[in-house]
Amino acid sequence: MEITATELKNRFGKYLDISRVEPVIVDKTGRKTAVLLSYEEYKRLTEMEDAYWAQKAFGAEQEGYVGTEKSMAFLKEKHA
Incomplete structure (x- = not known):
């Protein structure tokens, strides 16, 4: 799943839950900059x-x- 940094900021809890089952790729200003993974x-x-x-x-x-x-x-x- 790919989302924007703004979307992550606005709905962090939602994406934290999603990251438990799949990586969440964060896009900032048109570049992939981070991945949220489960522990x-x-x-x-x-x-x-x-x-x-x-x-x-x-x-x-x-x-x-x-x-x-x-x-x-x-x-x-x-x-x-």
């Missing part, structure tokens, strides 16, 4: 993102990534 959907998306980055970090470690501290020390040596 459950927000939580699902952030958990999915956390799992993605954890998997990427695990893969990097398996390929030989030594960590932030050792990487920064290596870069400082190279530029010294």
Whole structure:
């Protein structure tokens, strides 16, 4: 569902209820500027993102990534 920022301001409670079952896209001055989501959907998306980055970090470690501290020390040596 797409609405204007003015519509959201005037009927916030209505769109808050709607956002529990579907995202509400907010348009301001002709541009999509925000999305109102349920907390459950927000939580699902952030958990999915956390799992993605954890998997990427695990893969990097398996390929030989030594960590932030050792990487920064290596870069400082190279530029010294």
